[in-house]
Amino acid sequence: MQIIVNATFLINTLRTEPEILHKLKLSTIKSVATEIENELGIDINDFKIPIIQTESGKLDLSNERKERLSKTDINLLEICYTHRKRCILVSDDLILKNTASENDIKCYTTPEFAAHQLKKSEISKTQCVKYLNILKKIYIRPGDIDKILKRIESW
Numbered sequence: 001m002q003i004i005v006n007a008t009f010l011i012n013t014l015r016t017e018p019e020i021l022h023k024l025k026l027s028t029i030k031s032v033a034t035e036i037e038n039e040l041g042i043d044i045n046d047f048k049i050p051i052i053q054t055e056s057g058k059l060d061l062s063n064e065r066k067e068r069l070s071k072t073d074i075n076l077l078e079i080c081y082t083h084r085k086r087c088i089l090v091s092d093d094l095i096l097k098n099t100a101s102e103n104d105i106k107c108y109t110t111p112e113f114a115a116h117q118l119k120k121s122e123i124s125k126t127q128c129v130k131y132l133n134i135l136k137k138i139y140i141r142p143g144d145i146d147k148i149l150k151r152i153e154s155w
Contacts, residue, residue: 002027002087004052004080006073007035009090009110014040016134021047023123026090029054029079031072058082059103068095080105088113092140110135111148118152128152 003026010032013021026049033044033051059074059081066074073096080089081103089100089107100107108116111132118128129152136145 002083003113004028004076004087004089005032005049006076006089006091006093006096007032007039008092009113010036010044010049011039012092012110012135012138013131014042015138017127017131018047020123020127020131021049023127024117027052029072029075031075035072052079054079061099065095065099069099073099077103077105080107088116109141109144110139111145115148115152118155125152125155 003024005026005028010028014036028044028049028051030051036042036044054075059078061069061074061077069077073093076089076091077096077099080087080100084103084105087106089105090110090113091097091100091107092109097107097109114123114128114132117123118125123131129149132145132149136142139145
């Protein structure tokens with residue numbers, strides 16, 4: 001399963017637990033990599049995150065959606081739509097997440113993705129809980145993290 005991430009996920013992770021990126025097999029697009037470099041001064045190539053070529057014209061979005069999504073978001077959606085049976089999009093942008101879901105693209109928020117990686121044994125429970133607790137300090141919806149942490153307690 002290919003995991004395609006947006007800038008918000010990468011920024012949150014780079015600000016909280018950057019070493020976890022070395023453990024995950026992630027991909028992104030050039031405009032996301034550029035945003036990370038501009039925002040944080042970090043080259044994602046240092047984390048061996050491959051850049052996928054953008055594809056266009058495969059996804060039919062309403063004009064209202066197009067107005068509410070950035071060009072980067074639309075490019076991410078188009079790539080994920082093309083590979084929707086074999087990819088997961090990770091984004092904390094609820095408009096992007098909802099648009100992905102409406103187009104049969106599996107999409108997780110950062111906390112949901114951390115829990116998914118734990119369930120798949122890609123990261124340990126200790127790593128996951130530590131990451132989520134650090135993330136909670138800067139995350140836009142800390143209540144979402146509390147729900148995930150509560151769920152993880154029972155695993």
